[in-house]
Amino acid sequence: MTAKTWDRKDLLGLQELSASEIETILDAAVIFKSSSKISSALSGSTAAFLFSEPSTRTRSSFEVAARRLGAEVLGFSVASSSLLKGESLLDTLRNLEAMGVDYFILRHEHSGVLESLAPNTRASLINAGDGAHEHPTQALLDLFTLREKKKTLKGLKVVIVGDILHSRVARSNIHGLKKLGARVTVCGPSALIPGDIEKLGVAASHDLDAALKGADAVNVLRLQLERQNQNLITSLSDYFESYGLTPARLAAAPGCVVLHPGPINRGVEISSQAADGPNSLILEQVKNGVAVRMAVLSLIGQWRKRNA
Amino acid sequence: MPKRGGTGLLIRGGLVIDPAQKLEAVRDILLEDGKVKEIGVNLSARTALRAVQCLDAAQTWVVPGLIDMHVHLREPGRQSDETIATGALAAARGGITTVLAMPNTEPPVDNPSSVHFIKAKAASEAVVNVLIAGAATVGQKGERLTEFSRMASAGISAVTDDGRPLLNSELMRRALEYARDCGLPLIDHCEDENLSAGAPVNEGLAATVKGLRGIPWASETVMVLRDIALAELTGAHVHIAHISAAQSVAAVRLAKKRGLPVTAEATPHHFSLCDADIKGYNADFKMNPPLRGENDQEAVLAGLADGTIDAIATDHAPHGPGEKALAMALAPFGVIGLETSLALALTKLVERKILNRRQLVERMSAGPAKILGLKNKGHLKPGADGDITIIDPGVSWKVEAPFASKSRNSPFIGMKLNGRARAAIVGGRVVHAL
Known part of the structure; x- marks a missing residue:
């Protein structure tokens, strides 16, 4: 039911979402919270973390969410210096994409970096915080x-x-x-x-x-x-x-x-x-964070299946 | 278009616009030995027997060669972004016959030898006139004044630490005094760097929504106000580079009303765009001063219209694609402008009746000539330098690569503009023709 109202490869920010898209995510999260068991929505896919800033809570929350949906999880802490250049970060992304990574969960200290990357990769980008822009x-x-x-x-x-x-x-x-x-x-x-x-x-x-x-x-x-x-x-x-x-x-x-x-x-x-x-x-x-991130990942996962 | 001929060049049947002669009529212009020889009706009848090259200028505007008094040619030091030769080609393609090269090269032009180097390079490689601005302080470090007199003898046309302000007011006072003694204008990049530190875009809604630090308008205006006070104190001519904030324009307007020796220039990007036009995080929209608010853009337009702003200058600042692919906060400031300046002025100013044709020529040729003290440029009286821009006001075109410039960091790529230079003539020689 909810899948129909989600038509995006990435989650870059809330500024670009409509009220109904936001409600779609929240409604999906209700279901994940009430039955916070293992699902297979993302089985066979791989999610990679690229974080140029330290994070414990957001990263663990995403990791729990991705695993509960059956995804393989690949973790990277990328030194911020190697992420400085938009182009070299794109290279990193494309290399990992070639290895079969479907989802990138990205945190970057500079605003707008995901917006520049998203159109240049077929993988899905999920913003885990960019500069002072969006989280x-x-x-x-x-x-x-x-x-x-x-x-x-x-x-x-x-x-x-x-x-x-x-x-x-x-x-x-x-x-x-x-x-x-x-x-x-x-x-x-x-x-x-x-x-x-x-x-x-x-x-x-x-x-x-x-x-x-x-x-x-x-x-x-x-x-x-x-x-x-x-x-x-x-x-x-x-x-x-x-x-x-x-x-x-x-x-x-x-x-x-x-x-x-x-x-x-x-x-x-x-x-x-x-x-x-x-x-x-x-x-x-903190508890709700896992359900919400499961909702985001599974909606994007459904989009990827429809657009495979 | 041009036929091969002797030393003469006859430009036939164009609408000649020369504010200095209050002329706006169809005329022929004869250039000889690199100078304007004569303006008149049907000169071809009298020159028919002589060996002259002819240029049919019907349906075009024929104006004194455009002068861009704010150009970064990057040579020496950063020839991968631009050279004197390619910057000059870009100027010619944009109808600009004279540029003032800024001194913030690597190393900076802060001594007579560097001035001679640029002059020699330009003489052999540049298709347009290259005038030279000397640095105001050694290494542009804002500490010790350079040798103004010796650089003046070497042939500089202005003094500036452009790219950086002269933050120290005592140093600025002394720089103004020496500039006045040498008969040179001092061009100031007005920016209180403490107020602007670390910010890539204008302070306001666009910065707030994008999560970027903002540069407040006051970082420019506090320095403009200081410079006006010091111009009054010293009697020296201060020229405000790339004015961008409404309050700065108001300050210059008032200073002029009081008769102070203050002039100002504005860039095509500041009169064509505001911060709401910044596309995402595209660093081709990052320049210093930044694209300001809509009210600032309107103030710049009003300043151009009423003459508070004397000149249109591009602040042509080439940067290679690698540098501009950085995150907005890290990418360098600056955009190219030589090839779009005239077309933007035609489209955004003349077409919208902000400026009439005569005022266009004043802001792009006569105005900068006056600021720089160029007696033989900015007009077409007999004896003037044979620098002429021929403008086709009717042609529509889209800004796109390739550029004559080595760089392509333009915020105008994809924009449709009306009018462009059909030909550029420098010292009687056609250096660009469509």
Whole structure:
């Protein structure tokens, strides 16, 4: 049923997806979550990981998902220097493709690298994070978790707080949330809010307490600790003072659930009490990540069978 | 098209546009010994018996040779991207008869010997006039001034550290003072590199959506404002290279109103495109200054229309395909422009009535000639250099490889343009003809 509405070789980002394509993935993930057993959707195929940035959570999650679908998994940590040139990365891809790799799960520190590669390979590319551009499966699992908890995303008020400027999670979430009818506020110091963000149809705030009023969910972004060396934040404790999520701040928004893409800097962007509190969905997100990634891989797998 | 003949060249029956003579009428032009000899009606009757080469220019515009005062020829040092010879061929194909070569070669043109080297190379290999800009600081490091007087004697036409700004304001002041003493314009690439560091595109929606760092408009404008203050302080002529931000255009407009010795140029890409036009992560749309917002593009157009911007200059910056295949954040800045400049001006400015024909000639020939103090270029009075561009305004064509340039990093590939150079004549000699 869902296969009909998915017609893409790759998953590059949520910006290019329609609401119904996103819902197709989320609906498929519901089924994978309820019967998280072995499937043979990808048996006989091979998925390779090319990561130029460290990752434990996203990579393991993808790996579990690919194995549960019966795929062979090939892991690479590619030194970022050898991935610098778009052309040499394309060479790497084509070589692996010649060995029979069907799926590439890619993470790259530079925005847009997958977009340049995708038209030049018959293999399917799945974006596991490119620069500050997109991290679609993280946003999909955030959407899935919110939809499961709140039944629908339509009309929800979602606050994304933190380093919006450098965050691919924020960008993918903004695209996905807007398409599914949520209202989005991004919140953080001016130095970490990118220019013209309001033109994406979101509100921008520099006051977390005000932003949280009436919020149904808050997605807390990880703060890279080196931002203080760039004068983008004044100090970690000063940042926590203004933008750290605490139970006291959350008290102003009854029923507001807490998301975080991980890994958490406790005491920097979120207090331990808030991270581990009754409204936290952080571990639920991790669990849902596998189902969402299985959904993505199997939909693309069905596309590949139809277009073989 | 041209017939072989003697030392003379007769260009017959074209619409001659020469702002210096307030001329916009069908005329014949006779060139002799590399100079303009005479302009008149039906000169062929009187020259029939002499050995002259004839060029039929009916249905075309005949204008003073176009001058592009911002060109990177890459030689010496990066001949795989461009050479003096290929850059000159690209210019000729674009109807440009004189280029000002920027000094950021490897090594930079920062001493009289380097100036002589470029001059000698150009004299033997270039089909167009190659003027030379000397570096303002040794090695373009922004530390010690170069020998302005000796480079002036060697024949430079301007001083600039282009590619880099003169960040140190005290150094900029001294550079302006020496430039004034030598009678040279100082061309500044206005960029506060602290504000722009590490960013490949303009700050705004396009950068935000693509997840790329943004260069704020203010990184240009703070330096434009500083340069205007220093021009007022020193009385020296400062020329703002590749102006791109609305606020910079406003600053120059005000400075001119106050009578300060400030001039400016704009590139075809800044008047033709804005950051919303960047195709994906295609690094052929990456240049410095970056494609700005739509309001900035409109301000550049308005500045060209009202004369705040004196010149159209390409910032022709060839880069080989390997360099431009890098991720957007890593690829070098710069696009080629010599072969599309005139056609973009015709299509985006004249056709849309931003500029009339006379103003086109002012921005592409008379204006840069005046900035560079070229008495015998930018007009067609008798005795002027025999540099002429013949424009076919009616022809439609599509920008595509092959280019005469060694590089093909153009954001305009695939674009349909109207009008192009039918011929380029340099010193009385036809160097390009379609």
